[in-house]
Amino acid sequence: MDRNSRKAQSQANDAMKQLSPIRQFLRTSGLGRWGFTVTVALILLALLAPWIAPANPSAQSLQDRLLSPSAHHWMGTDELGRDVLSRTLFGARVSLLVGVSVVLGAGIVGLALGSVSGYFGGAFDRFINIVLINSFLSFPGILLAIAFAAFLGPGLDKVILALIITGWAGYARLARAQVMKVREMEFILAARSLGASHARILLRHLLPNTLQPVLIQATIGMAGAILAESTLSFLGLGVVAPTPSWGAMLNDARNHLFDAPHLVVFPALGIMAAVLAFNLLGDALRDWLDPRTRAFLTTMDLQR
Amino acid sequence: MIRHFLQRLLYTVPALWLILTMVFLMIHIVPGDPVLQMLGEDARAEDLAQLRHTLGLDQPLGVQYVRYLEGLARGDWGQSMRYSAPVRPIVLARFPATLELSLAALAVCIAIAVPAGVFSARRRGSRADRATSFFTLLGLSVPNFALGPILILVFSIEIGWLPVSGRGGISHLVLPAATLGAALAAILTRMVRGSMIEELSSDYVRTARAKGITETSVLFRHAFPNALIPVITIVGLQFGSLLAGTIVTETIFSWPGIGRLAVQAISARDYPLLQGCILIIAVSYVVVNLLTDLVYAIVDPRVRLQ
Numbered sequence: 359m360d361r362n363s364r365k366a367q368s369q370a371n372d373a374m375k376q377l378s379p380i381r382q383f384l385r386t387s388g389l390g391r392w393g394f395t396v397t398v399a400l401i402l403l404a405l406l407a408p409w410i411a412p413a414n415p416s417a418q419s420l421q422d423r424l425l426s427p428s429a430h431h432w433m434g435t436d437e438l439g440r441d442v443l444s445r446t447l448f449g450a451r452v453s454l455l456v457g458v459s460v461v462l463g464a465g466i467v468g469l470a471l472g473s474v475s476g477y478f479g480g481a482f483d484r485f486i487n488i489v490l491i492n493s494f495l496s497f498p499g500i501l502l503a504i505a506f507a508a509f510l511g512p513g514l515d516k517v518i519l520a521l522i523i524t525g526w527a528g529y530a531r532l533a534r535a536q537v538m539k540v541r542e543m544e545f546i547l548a549a550r551s552l553g554a555s556h557a558r559i560l561l562r563h564l565l566p567n568t569l570q571p572v573l574i575q576a577t578i579g580m581a582g583a584i585l586a587e588s589t590l591s592f593l594g595l596g597v598v599a600p601t602p603s604w605g606a607m608l609n610d611a612r613n614h615l616f617d618a619p620h621l622v623v624f625p626a627l628g629i630m631a632a633v634l635a636f637n638l639l640g641d642a643l644r645d646w647l648d649p650r651t652r653a654f655l656t657t658m659d660l661q662r
Numbered sequence: 663m664i665r666h667f668l669q670r671l672l673y674t675v676p677a678l679w680l681i682l683t684m685v686f687l688m689i690h691i692v693p694g695d696p697v698l699q700m701l702g703e704d705a706r707a708e709d710l711a712q713l714r715h716t717l718g719l720d721q722p723l724g725v726q727y728v729r730y731l732e733g734l735a736r737g738d739w740g741q742s743m744r745y746s747a748p749v750r751p752i753v754l755a756r757f758p759a760t761l762e763l764s765l766a767a768l769a770v771c772i773a774i775a776v777p778a779g780v781f782s783a784r785r786r787g788s789r790a791d792r793a794t795s796f797f798t799l800l801g802l803s804v805p806n807f808a809l810g811p812i813l814i815l816v817f818s819i820e821i822g823w824l825p826v827s828g829r830g831g832i833s834h835l836v837l838p839a840a841t842l843g844a845a846l847a848a849i850l851t852r853m854v855r856g857s858m859i860e861e862l863s864s865d866y867v868r869t870a871r872a873k874g875i876t877e878t879s880v881l882f883r884h885a886f887p888n889a890l891i892p893v894i895t896i897v898g899l900q901f902g903s904l905l906a907g908t909i910v911t912e913t914i915f916s917w918p919g920i921g922r923l924a925v926q927a928i929s930a931r932d933y934p935l936l937q938g939c940i941l942i943i944a945v946s947y948v949v950v951n952l953l954t955d956l957v958y959a960i961v962d963p964r965v966r967l968q
Binding site: 389488489492493496497498500501502504505506508509510511581585588589592593594595605608609611612615616619622623625626629630633634637638641 | 676677680681684685688689691692693796799800802803804805807808811812814815819902903905906907909910913914924925928929933936940943944947948951
């Protein structure tokens with residue numbers, strides 16, 4: 359590399375440093391940009407649904423049932439004559455609400471248990487790690503979620519609870535590993551020799567150092583939670599009718615594959631867009647924040 | 663080798679115990695009275711008491727737990743309400759159908775993932791590689807309950823090549839297997855690609871190329887067997903998701919297996935039958951993981967020597 363190009367390179371680096379982190383991130387990855395755009399669009403559509411939806415998502419009109427997409431009903435109507443566009447828009451609210459609640463709930467429980475267990479070690483750590491984390495991670499998460507949801511009964515709160523119960527262990531393992539790595543570092547020793555309490559060390563010194571991988575996991579966890587919610591709703595274990603959920607809409611659509619195939623298309627596209635967007639965003643975030651981990655490692659956890 | 667196997671067998675004990683205990687506790691997390699849920703609001707008091715007694719729910723929790731474990735040891739999985747018959751034969755009769763579907767899905771995955779992954783690794787960074795990466799992400803994002811109806815729509819209703827549902831010959835198996843296997847095929851493709859890239863950049867591959875061995879031989883005789891080792895682990899781990907995925911896939915295609923039985927048990931509030939279904943899926947998963955570890959030891963001599 360000659361001097362000029364090196365200079366250009368360092369200027370480019372300086373320029374990158376001046377950008378806000380979000381713009382910096384968006385510059386580095388094309389697919390991440392897609393993921394980010396679709397995610398923002400979904401959040402906006404979900405928030406604005408009551409104002410932009412052309413009709414009440416639960417309003418039935420039996421003479422308009424199973425209409426194909428038209429100028430009046432852009433995505434057609436379902437078996438009760440409800441407007442599919444409005445239901446799809448409101449469905450985004452359910453998906454995102456479940457996604458955010460599950461990721462926050464599972465993330466907080468996992469972070470707390472994982473970091474406390476990794477920090478103190480000993481018998482408590484062995485119990486948390488071997489008995490709880492390992493066992494929970496050793497079953498397919500969706501099977502556990504279906505089982506819990508089936509016994510807890512339908513309802514949005516039950517779905518969120520079932521997904522938190524089955525989802526916290528992944529975060530706990532991540533936080534525990536990160537804390538065990540960081541707690542041996544010198545700045546922790548320094549903090550302790552200055553008389554910092556355990557709580558202060560955990561919250562002020564260790565927590566910020568565990569957040570980065572957890573953030574990546576949480577983004578991909580959003581995709582997993584949205585997928586899981588629609589699976590449960592598809593099986594009739596999720597939201598209670600008439601609340602629109604993409605999974606429940608797909609379940610209704612199955613009875614009309616022959617006479618109204620459009621009913622399958624739109625909720626399916628909604629789920630795909632949301633899951634793909636969060637996956638792309640998570641993949642790009644990981645490449646950006648932590649280039650060393652290999653691409654398949656985190657995406658694998660999506661299926662749990 | 664035998665020692666490795668025994669050790670591994672010992673590790674499955676806590677996992678099995680946890681499954682049994684969780685399945686046992688499930689009926690106690692039902693909000694309200696599970697017996698009332700099963701028989702309905704207008705059931706007579708003596709029927710409720712009778713069922714509560716049959717299920718043993720009138721006993722202290724500890725006694726119930728011991729009885730439950732004793733029952734399992736004797737092969738007694740409880741009574742199904744819906745079929746008024748013991749759970750075990752009902753569940754076991756459905757098992758072959760689920761196994762057939764899962765194995766077919768696994769075959770679909772391997773048939774797609776191995777060539778796609780190897781190709782993608784060979785042409786790393788090319789347009790084809792990026793297209794493959796995108797398709798694998800897409801495969802991960804399409805849920806099986808959306809893919810299933812779409813496949814039915816295209817291949818059964820529009821083109822009319824394949825039957826819509828039911829179990830029969832090979833033609834009945836194609837769509838459910840593809841639906842069930844798509845997500846795993848995507849994961850596996852990424853895995854084969856990553857693993858192959860690592861092997862292709864190692865010294866022994868450079869040596870093989872320097873000796874003038876053909877590229878096909880380098881790819882499939884030298885790099886691929888080594889790349890296979892991490893892939894086997896993922897197949898084993900993900901086989902569980904495949905088993906869980908049968909619940910949705912069997913419902914879509916009216917496939918007479920455990921998954922569909924579980925959904926029927928859920929809607930009939932037949933809790934003992936549902937417990938039986940969960941139990942057999944979870945236990946199969948543990949067994950598959952055990953088998954994976956054995957295959958792993960056979961394929962990779964380093965594991966055996968440890």
